[in-house]
Amino acid sequence: MEYVQRGTREFKRINLALFAGGFSTFAILWGTQPLLPDLSKEFHISPAVSSLSLSSATIALSIGLLIAGSLSEVFGRKSVMMISLFASSILLILTAFAPNFHFLIVGRILQGISLAGLPAVAMAYLGEEIAPKSLGMAMGLYISGNSIGGMAGRIISGILTDYFGWHIALIGIGLISLAASFVFLLTLPKSSHFNPQKFLIKQLGSALFSQFKEPGLTYLFIIGFLLMGSFVSLYNYIGFQLIKPPYSLSQTLVGFIFIVYIVGTFSSTWMGMLADKYGKRKILQFSLVILLIGACITLNTNLWFKILGIAIFTYGFFASHSIASGWVGKAATHDKAQASSLYLFFYYAGSSIGGTAGGTFYSHFGWYGVVSMIVVLAIIAIIVSIRLGTVATSKLQVPAYQGMRKSS
Numbered sequence: 001m002e003y004v005q006r007g008t009r010e011f012k013r014i015n016l017a018l019f020a021g022g023f024s025t026f027a028i029l030w031g032t033q034p035l036l037p038d039l040s041k042e043f044h045i046s047p048a049v050s051s052l053s054l055s056s057a058t059i060a061l062s063i064g065l066l067i068a069g070s071l072s073e074v075f076g077r078k079s080v081m082m083i084s085l086f087a088s089s090i091l092l093i094l095t096a097f098a099p100n101f102h103f104l105i106v107g108r109i110l111q112g113i114s115l116a117g118l119p120a121v122a123m124a125y126l127g128e129e130i131a132p133k134s135l136g137m138a139m140g141l142y143i144s145g146n147s148i149g150g151m152a153g154r155i156i157s158g159i160l161t162d163y164f165g166w167h168i169a170l171i172g173i174g175l176i177s178l179a180a181s182f183v184f185l186l187t188l189p190k191s192s193h194f195n196p197q198k199f200l201i202k203q204l205g206s207a208l209f210s211q212f213k214e215p216g217l218t219y220l221f222i223i224g225f226l227l228m229g230s231f232v233s234l235y236n237y238i239g240f241q242l243i244k245p246p247y248s249l250s251q252t253l254v255g256f257i258f259i260v261y262i263v264g265t266f267s268s269t270w271m272g273m274l275a276d277k278y279g280k281r282k283i284l285q286f287s288l289v290i291l292l293i294g295a296c297i298t299l300n301t302n303l304w305f306k307i308l309g310i311a312i313f314t315y316g317f318f319a320s321h322s323i324a325s326g327w328v329g330k331a332a333t334h335d336k337a338q339a340s341s342l343y344l345f346f347y348y349a350g351s352s353i354g355g356t357a358g359g360t361f362y363s364h365f366g367w368y369g370v371v372s373m374i375v376v377l378a379i380i381a382i383i384v385s386i387r388l389g390t391v392a393t394s395k396l397q398v399p400a401y402q403g404m405r406k407s408s
Helices: 010-031 033-042 054-073 077-095 101-115 117-129 131-163 167-189 201-213 217-242 251-278 280-297 303-331 336-387 402-407
Strands: none
Touching: 010 054, 010 077, 010 101, 010 117, 010 131, 010 167, 033 054, 033 131, 033 167, 033 217, 033 251, 054 077, 054 101, 054 117, 054 217, 054 336, 077 117, 077 167, 117 131, 117 280, 117 303, 117 336, 131 167, 131 201, 131 251, 131 303, 217 251, 217 280, 217 303, 217 336, 251 280, 251 303, 280 303, 280 336, 303 336
């Protein structure tokens, strides 16, 4: 079977399905982020503790990614992603009926585990089915579905919470995600280049940990960790900052600030294409600098400058993530779903650790504390990306994604 080329009917179907899947996954994952002030107030808990409603899901997701990637090597890409989408949508609806914070956390942990199927497998599916010259754009479109899902989840949950409460907000996000899951089921073509493996735990485990031996992969894992730690810290606590004086914004208005996610939709696709043209190293480092500048701009007390800073930060984040995640497929020479799973494991571990740590900085030092932490993480990421660029091996210097055909 030939690989899917840009502009074909199959290319459009694949991108629509993974766009819908990414939308559903990240609407569920991030839909509770605008609710943190409400959860803090209703359950009489601190901002850092309320962030556990997000961190518990992301840490469970990071662990689930390691399992889901391996399972997809045995049971197939589409089946694992499909089960993930339907299970997580139903679990979110059930979580809306949680009677207390402890039950809410349990529900979020289960959602995190079930959510792992799509992000763990989507990049591997694209790498196996899409032609190398079309992969940069396809990966960018998939990431853009993630960004729009995250944006929509935040905006919708903020509006529904303002008018009906957080319980209805979770039900609403769950129903929308369920509809997106059906779009995924009916649209995504079956794998044409997937070769199933036998279910041998020892073999799958050794293949997983052998990824650390691949040149550059460890650096990419570290960058993913630092990126997500920065991103979640900013978005977790900007809501606390904006509902207080002198801004005193409502949850609906705070939710609409997340519309800046639209720049992530653009940057992930555009910067991914630039990385294909000019090289991943240069564009990745440039994107990280953009992220750093955006975080610093949010220190301005003027609301419009603060929103501008968030938008610039978001642009740099999604560009960096799109390039780094695509680079994983280039650096991995075998078991690409497992390599993607490891990248995302560190990525969401950064979300859990960074997001909770950001709450401590916010409680003690306010918004300046959060931004200071983000600046440190961004500088470390830039240093690591420079080191990544110096890894001079033939495996990292071949044209992007060339090795995928050999391993498919």
